[in-house]
Amino acid sequence: MLTHRTPLLLLLTLVAFSAMAPFGHALAGGPCIVETSIVDDRKFKADICLPNPNGPDFEMGFDLEFHLDPENPGSLVNLTVPCVGFSVEVMDAAAIADVESRLPDPANQSIDPALPLRVTIEPPVACGLEFEDDYDAEFDADNLVWNPQSPYRLMKAPIGGSYRNITAQVDAGSVRARGCGGTFSEFVLVVDQLQDYASETVAAFADLGITIGNAAIGPTASTTLGNDRSVSQSAFAAGNYAEAIARLDDMDAHCGALGGPALPNRWRSARDLENLEGEVVSRSGHLKFLLGRLNGDP
Template identity: 70%
Template structure:
């Protein structure tokens, strides 16, 4: 079993590895390896195999973070190296699973799947200088799991020890690939949602997005533009025109990309002194879009 000391040694070995070359951590006494690398200068990738403490099949998955890179802005992504990502993964014990389940949006109906009791943590070291603009795409690709249409798996993210939010933007075949985006970091887990009430979830997700559009950091022109997109999309949703609602959310996302900057703060750095509102708005928009897609017949 991976105890706390083993988890720390795993994290330490990853941080001491070469910055750009693949870093492999072989877990002592097992046939498992965790390999991390930076690909194409914009993607962090971890191929994960950790032993099952109960003696069953190993837990296998990959975890990716892919950042937006603006070719006209050399500073849009800085210091993306394996050590600067601050990656770790652990197998959750019963107490940790109970803790995470209690922090999910719907603890009565959402839970860690015993087939994949893994938590990925991304905590970039403050002094490393990782910085990016806009948002990143995060993906769990769970080899242990089997995809079915209307898959109940969801990708959740939380600040360390905080409440999880559903950032699912897609659930794709290929084992099970759950994908979302964000502008901040910390804990990531994949969970099972046993009661998928897309309509009521969409109502709540629209409300959450609308609340975020009231953030004082948002400039008045940007707020007016994005609130208009939100309102038109929500009206189409209420009318049952899901395709139109999705199209207007695409407008909102595109406008976030254009407005990012002083009117819509869009930067994050490891000093944690900036608020990446653009990344969070895009994340919330992507999740509403996922729910509307399911209502519109997406698998």
């Protein structure tokens, strides 16, 4: 548990263990609350409103959507609000400084004062949450304004660890940033002032290669995914960004087919398994975002 968390966070953590449990006190414009629920047996949803002593309330939605295979009941187990282990905090100056020091590019990436919120997902061990493949995460930030080539990015880190850019999409609404992953725990939305897509893409291909090279991935799966990566990177080097994206789509399809003993694809709250399929797809999704920006996507 992070020592800088405030009593507000502790209260929110307790409240989050009840579906649709409101938090907050009445403000001049009405109640400011956090509501949590499970939707369609596969999505954790949090509607967040937290008081801002210096202006309008901080408002956003946070969703985690898991894969649920009707033919495989074990693909998602024990998805309940308590078992997600959700908490959210308004970060103070010290917490913001700590987060920014752990970003991939601290000189150019920062927390927007308009949304200094950090979401933490730490499923309790005893709850037995289990899922296969990757989950989709989304920040829907009502406080922020979307513009084409938006600089907002979704970042994820293990508790107290280094953040990684998992942005796969940034849409209007007001700002909706999406990504995916196979592990948890801290999520923040940041502003990236530099946006050097070419350099970021080179680094992202290297990161993907390291992940594919994990010894826990079987040789056939490693070779298949490695070939997909190489063909995509060659297309990127030739300036054919659409082709590079298409080859990463192939990789995602191969991940779906190979998930299992050859490509470990399960996470559980005991934290004794490594969901490499989810992490490969997460890195592929971020690469497609970068390539899309190079190709002119807004």
